[in-house]
Amino acid sequence: MNKKSILMLLSILVVLSLVLASCAQPAAEPTVEEAVEEPAEEVEEPEEEMAELPAPPPFDSACTPEDEGTVQPVDKQPAGEMKIAVLGLENNPFWIPVKEGTQKAAEELAPYGVTVDWIVPGDQHTADVFGQAIEAAVAQVYDAIATIAGDAGVAPYIDAAAAQGIPVSTFNSETEVENERLFFVGADLYLQGETACEAMAEAIGGEGKVAIITGFFAVEAHELRRTGFVDKCAAEYPGIEIVGEVENLDKGDTAYTQAQDFMSANPDLAGIYVTAGGPFGAAAAVEDAGKAGEVWVVSFDFVDETMEFVQKGVVYATIGQDPFAQGHDPAIRMYNYLVGGVAPECGRLVTRADIVTKENIDQFWP
Numbered sequence: 001m002n003k004k005s006i007l008m009l010l011s012i013l014v015v016l017s018l019v020l021a022s023c024a025q026p027a028a029e030p031t032v033e034e035a036v037e038e039p040a041e042e043v044e045e046p047e048e049e050m051a052e053l054p055a056p057p058p059f060d061s062a063c064t065p066e067d068e069g070t071v072q073p074v075d076k077q078p079a080g081e082m083k084i085a086v087l088g089l090e091n092n093p094f095w096i097p098v099k100e101g102t103q104k105a106a107e108e109l110a111p112y113g114v115t116v117d118w119i120v121p122g123d124q125h126t127a128d129v130f131g132q133a134i135e136a137a138v139a140q141v142y143d144a145i146a147t148i149a150g151d152a153g154v155a156p157y158i159d160a161a162a163a164q165g166i167p168v169s170t171f172n173s174e175t176e177v178e179n180e181r182l183f184f185v186g187a188d189l190y191l192q193g194e195t196a197c198e199a200m201a202e203a204i205g206g207e208g209k210v211a212i213i214t215g216f217f218a219v220e221a222h223e224l225r226r227t228g229f230v231d232k233c234a235a236e237y238p239g240i241e242i243v244g245e246v247e248n249l250d251k252g253d254t255a256y257t258q259a260q261d262f263m264s265a266n267p268d269l270a271g272i273y274v275t276a277g278g279p280f281g282a283a284a285a286v287e288d289a290g291k292a293g294e295v296w297v298v299s300f301d302f303v304d305e306t307m308e309f310v311q312k313g314v315v316y317a318t319i320g321q322d323p324f325a326q327g328h329d330p331a332i333r334m335y336n337y338l339v340g341g342v343a344p345e346c347g348r349l350v351t352r353a354d355i356v357t358k359e360n361i362d363q364f365w366p
Contacts (some may be wrong), residue, residue: 054343059178062188062348069101069325071332073109074340082338083115084331085137087130087147088172091123092250092277093303094323098172101327109335116331117142125173125219127153134161134168144338146330148172150219155179167337169330172323173221182337183344185329187321187351189221193228193275195319196298197237199355200229200271203296203316207239208270211262215250215276225275225300243269250277252284252305259285263295271296271316280305283314302356307365313358320364322351 065071086102089095099118106116121133130147134157137145145161145168147154152175158168162180171185200210212229215222226245233240243266248254255274259282263269272282272295279299283306286295296316299306301323309315329349336342356364 052341053337054341056182057344057347059181059347061346062350063346064350064352065345068349068351069322069328071329071336073112073332074336074342076339077112078114078339081113081115082143082335083117083141084109084144084146084334085117085119085140085142086327086331087119087121087133087137087145088327089123089125089148090120092252093305094277094301096303097323098327101324101329102331103327104324105328105331108332112335112339114335118327125150125216125221127151127157130154131157134158137161138164138166142166144168144331144334146171146334149174149181150216150221151175152177152220167334169334171326171330172321173219175220183330183333183347183349185326185333185349185351186221187353188348189224190228192300192319192321192353193225193230194232195353195355196225196273196275196300196317197229197232197240199317199319200273200296200298201233201237201240203298204240204270206237209241209243209266209268210271210273211243211259211266211269212245213255213258213272213274213278213282214245214247215278217247219276222276229273229275248274248276248278248281252278252281254278255281256285258282260289263289263291269295271298273297274299276300279315279318280309283309287312287314302364304365307356307361310356310358310361311365317355317357320352320354320356325351 088098102118109116122129125148131154134145134147138161145166147170149170150173155175155177159180161168167182169182174184212226214226244262246258248258255278259272274282279297283297286292286297292314297314298316299318302320306315306318310318333344
């Protein structure tokens with residue numbers, strides 16, 4: 001090999017080694033500016049579509065809805081889990097079908113992720129019991145509350161819950177003091193009292209001595225039934241004399257003793273009107289005294305104990321108020337309001353008031 005060829009070969013080897021050295025060097029670290037990625041453009045996620053809440057119906061508007069006791073939840077999934085509190089009582093058999101109605105509502109709402117809790121704060125209708133229960137439900141973050149409202153003292157608690165965005169409905173009993181409750185499910189209680197007077201007048205021929213056993217004088221619902229009876233009888237049946245009025249605290253055994261006392265004090269007693277719980281106690285006293293058909297009992301509700309005395313001819317008439325609907329409908333209608341934007345058609349959803357006597361009992365009590 002000549003000298004010129006050797007020099008050319010050496011040049012090639014030098015270039016080749018430089019190329020190989022550059023390939024072996026690690027990649028350069030990115031600068032701080034290069035390391036920080038450009039922020040991704042924010043994509044707004046669509047908000048969960050919520051029902052626009054309509055205005056509540058007028059407080060004193062009243063109607064009997066066609067779907068009483070059968071109202072169904074709107075077929076719409078809520079944004080998340082929900083829970084509804086139903087505050088009731090269990091101090092006499094009347095509340096059994098009310099509780100069953102609430103349990104049925106719980107079954108119907110469960111597929112939508114809704115929990116419906118039946119809560120018994122105590123055995124009295126009073127504001128201190130149910131007011132504190134409303135406060136507790138608010139503290140436990142219930143989405144809606146249904147409650148009985150035995151007297152005006154409950155109204156401020158209802159208003160406080162509503163002010164925090166928690167809708168409240170009432171059922172069975174409510175105060176006449178206007179408040180922020182969404183709606184009421186229950187009987188027209190004053191009208192029921194008037195109806196009871198007419199039934200009593202029919203039973204005793206329009207005249208005679210009558211005793212009144214009420215549940216609680218302090219419970220507005222019971223007072224409406226009592227005053228409706230007294231006012232109607234005074235206006236249209238002057239021959240009916242009210243010989244006494246007592247409260248039995250919704251207890252049948254207390255009504256039994258009171259009925260005995262009335263019959264002892266008034267041997268010519270013609271009737272006993274029981275405004276609330278425990279009428280079967282008064283009826284049992286009449287039967288045990290051998291005065292069935294002589295002293296007539298007029299009462300409310302279709303509990304088995306009372307219906308047995310209707311069938312025997314001791315209770316002349318008992319007047320219904322659809323307790324199942326009272327327990328069932330508030331939870332469903334509040335769900336429909338919150339999730340479906342469906343407001344009840346009236347502020348007072350008045351339940352049916354069927355009158356049961358011995359002649360038609362088979363239609364209501366198999």
